[in-house]
Amino acid sequence: xxxxxxxxxxxxxxxxxxxxxxxxxxxxxxxxxxxxxxxxxxxxxxxxxxxxxxxxxxxxxxxxxxxxxxxxxxxxxxxxxxxxxxxxxxxxxxxxxxxxxxxxxxxxxxxxxxxxxxxxxxxxxxxxxxxxxxxxxxxxxxxxxxxxxxxxxxxxxxxxxxxxxxxxxxxxxxxxxxxxxxxxxxxxxxxxxxxxxxxxxxxxxxxxxxxxxxxxxxxxxxxxxxxxxxxxxxxxxxxxxxxxxxxxxxxx
Numbered sequence: 097x098x099x100x101x102x103x104x105x106x107x108x109x110x111x112x113x114x115x116x117x118x119x120x121x122x123x124x125x126x127x128x129x130x131x132x133x134x135x136x137x138x139x140x141x142x143x144x145x146x147x148x149x150x151x152x153x154x155x156x157x158x159x160x161x162x163x164x165x166x167x168x169x170x171x172x173x174x175x176x177x178x179x180x181x182x183x184x185x186x187x188x189x190x191x192x193x194x195x196x197x198x199x200x201x202x203x204x205x206x207x208x209x210x211x212x213x214x215x216x217x218x219x220x221x222x223x224x225x226x227x228x229x230x231x232x233x234x235x236x237x238x239x240x241x242x243x244x245x246x247x248x249x250x251x252x253x254x255x256x257x258x259x260x261x262x263x264x265x266x267x268x269x270x271x272x273x274x275x276x277x278x279x280x281x282x283x284x285x286x287x288x289x290x291x292x293x294x295x296x297x298x299x300x301x302x303x304x305x306x307x308x309x310x311x312x313x314x315x316x317x318x319x320x321x322x323x324x325x326x327x328x329x330x331x332x333x334x335x336x337x338x339x340x341x342x343x344x345x346x347x348x
Contacts, residue, residue, distance in 0.1 A: 129316050130182065132161035133309070136172035137185035138238040140258045142344070143279035143305075147186045147205055149336050151307060154323040160316070169238030173198075176310055183309035191240050192308050199317045201307040203324040208279035209299035210242055215266060217294050223273060225250040231272040234265040242275040245301055259284040266293060275300065280337045286344050 133155065137144045148164055155162045164185060167175065176184040177195040184198065186205050192198050212222050212233075225231040230252045235242035237255040246253040254271050256262040263284075266274040276285055276295070285295055307324075309317045327333045 129158055129160050129319070130313065132163060133182035133313070133316075135162060135164050135183050135185050136167050136175050136181045137164055138169040138172055139166045140236065141239070141277075142259075142284060143206060143208065143277065143282050144185060146280060146282055146337060146340050147305065147307070149340070150205065150324070150327065150333055151185070153332060153336070154320055154327060157323050157326075158316070158319055169240060176308060179310050179312065181310075182313060183307065185307065186305040187308055188241055188303045188305060190244070192306070195308075197311045198308040199311050199314050201309065201317045201320045201324065203306075203321040203328075204304050205307050205324065206279050206305040207302070208277055208305065209302045210245060211276050211278055211283075211285070211295045212300050213266060213274040213276050213285070213290070213293050213295045214272075215269075215293060219294065219296065221298070222249075222296055222300060232270070234262045234271040234274045236262055236275075236277075239275070239277065241301070241303055242277070246275065249300075260289070263290060263293065279305070281341045282337070282344060 135151075137148070148162075152162050165181065172181075172184055173187070173191070173195055175181040177197045179197070184192070189200070192200065214223070223231055227250060230250050232254050233242075233246045233251045234256050235246060235253045236259060237257055243253045243255075251273070254265060256265060259276065262274050262276065265271045274293075276283060276290075278285065284290060307320070309320075324333075
């Protein structure tokens with residue numbers, strides 16, 4: 097009798113274990129990856145659409161859904177770093193390296209350059225900024241690359257809420273130069289409102305964007321890097337970018 101009870105208890109335990117192994121919690125997929133990730137991105141940046149579309153395709157291949165929340169740039173980094181969100185849509189290393197809980201997806205997401213835009217058509221080089229009277233440069237609020245580069249060059253960054261304000265400050269003479277990003281050919285400079293102004297041919301700097309996840313998703317980051325490489329090799333990334341470039345030209 098005791099032996100029978102013991103065997104019955106073992107049988108029930110085995111059933112419970114097998115059931116638990118077969119059960120996949122609603123917040124994970126069958127391969128152990130999260131069912132969905134929530135990502136932060138900064139507001140008002142045209143290239144964010146490119147990053148979002150490429151990443152949505154990559155995550156879809158892994159069976160992971162994506163939702164994106166637009167928040168101010170430093171809050172976005174903090175939320176991704178402290179685990180309030182699962183990651184940050186895209187950043188440069190120089191910024192993300194200050195957040196120890198972020199893991200880089202080891203395949204470049206997008207390439208970009210920072211351009212200086214001036215009013216004077218005869219200007220071919222970036223104006224010099226005297227120490228005693230630094231040049232004023234309009235930059236998009238949250239574009240940390242542009243802010244840091246302005247200070248590095250001895251300029252005074254004037255923050256604007258969107259690229260329309262960046263342009264208006266230059267047109268009205270409130271600043272001497274404007275810094276504008278061009279990411280894979282996606283840039284506000286294609287808009288007709290910018291055609292009266294002149295970008296200086298030589299970039300102020302170039303940069304590479306990577307996707308970042310909270311460290312709890314280190315396994316996902318490794319798998320995602322492989323998928324991003326596949327999308328580039330298969331030409332899918334190029335198709336996404338070309339479609340967005342055509343769309344922006346049709347609106348300009």
